[in-house]
Amino acid sequence: MDKKGLFIVFEGIDGSGKSTQLQLLADRLEAAGLSCFLTREPTDSVFGKLLRDVLTRKVKADNRVLAPLFAADRIDHILREEDGLQAVLARGKVILCDRYYFSNYAYQSTSLPLSYVIAVNEPCAEMMRPDLTFFIDVSPKTAMERIRAGREQTELFEKEEILRATREQYLKAFDAVRERENVKIIGGDRTTSEIADEIFAIIVDELPDGMLK
Numbered sequence: 001m002d003k004k005g006l007f008i009v010f011e012g013i014d015g016s017g018k019s020t021q022l023q024l025l026a027d028r029l030e031a032a033g034l035s036c037f038l039t040r041e042p043t044d045s046v047f048g049k050l051l052r053d054v055l056t057r058k059v060k061a062d063n064r065v066l067a068p069l070f071a072a073d074r075i076d077h078i079l080r081e082e083d084g085l086q087a088v089l090a091r092g093k094v095i096l097c098d099r100y101y102f103s104n105y106a107y108q109s110t111s112l113p114l115s116y117v118i119a120v121n122e123p124c125a126e127m128m129r130p131d132l133t134f135f136i137d138v139s140p141k142t143a144m145e146r147i148r149a150g151r152e153q154t155e156l157f158e159k160e161e162i163l164r165a166t167r168e169q170y171l172k173a174f175d176a177v178r179e180r181e182n183v184k185i186i187g188g189d190r191t192t193s194e195i196a197d198e199i200f201a202i203i204v205d206e207l208p209d210g211m212l213k
Contacts, residue, residue, distance in 0.1 A: 004089070004090060005087055005088070005090075005092045005093045005095060006073070006089075006093070006094045006131050006132075006206065007097070007128065007130050007131050007132075007212060008095065008096050008130065008131060009023075009099070009102070009132070010022045010096070010098055010099070010132045010133075011100070011134065011135045012135060012136040012137070012170075012188065013138065013163045013167050014047050014105075014147060015138065015142070015145075015146040016136040017138065017146065017188060017192065017195070018099075018134075019098055021134070021136060021190060021196060022096050023038070024196045025096060025196065025200060028200050029203070034093075035094070036093060037088045037095045037096070038096050039085070039096070039098070041074055041097070041181055042097070043076070047069055048073045050069060051070065052092040063111045063190055064112060066104075067104055067108050067117050067120040067121065068120055071121050071124055071137050074100070074101065074124045075124060078124065079127075082159070085097075085128055086127075093203075096129070100124075100133070101121040101124050101125055102133060102173060102174075102183075104117050105117050105121070105162050105176075106166050106170040106173060107208070108165060109173070110162075110165050110169055112168065114169065114172060116139050117171070118176065122149040130181070131182060131206060132184060132203070133182065133184070134179060134180050134183075134199060134202075135182050135183060135184070136195065137167070137187060137188050137189040139188075140161075140167060141160065143160075143170050144159075144160045144163065145181045150201075184202055186198060
């Protein structure tokens with residue numbers, strides 16, 4: 001692949017504020033003259049729709065089914081001819097992705113072996129590894145406060161103990177693949193603007209020569 005752009009992923013437990021930071025970063029990069037492409041998972045592919053049905057319990061499936069479904073949806077997303085991630089990157093855009101394979105490592109490995117989830121997602125990592133993964137590390141207590149403040153009804157799985165366990169799995173996953181992934185852990189218990197400033201400064205340092213005018 002003739003790579004011209006930059007692939008950036010945002011990860012974090014629910015309530016970490018990653019979606020907000022992704023949009024703030026897109027606005028700042030666009031203002032600096034860069035073209036951004038925002039995406040999130042699962043997609044609207046056949047696999048993505050089935051994933052949503054499983055996650056909302058319209059379709060019953062064993063937990064071991066979820067990791068392969070996410071991987072299949074991701075591979076489809078990478079390889080699409082026109083709007084696939086590889087094609088977008090080749091056009092010189094900055095891709096900003098809300099969750100990638102690390103979210104599988106964290107959420108699914110609370111009920112499945114981490115080694116299994118990593119192995120299932122290995123093809124995705126080899127096909128398109130992020131240039132940068134930002135993990136916004138917010139405390140479970142703060143995350144729950146944000147979730148409760150922003151939603152009329154807190155979903156069943158979004159309990160503080162679940163958020164705590166998921167955060168721990170993220171950190172275990174980062175440690176397991178430390179040698180091959182460029183992960184930046186960003187303190188999330190701060191103001192939105194403080195977090196955005198730190199992230200933007202890191203991005204500017206990582207941009208390929210000539211991208212930022």
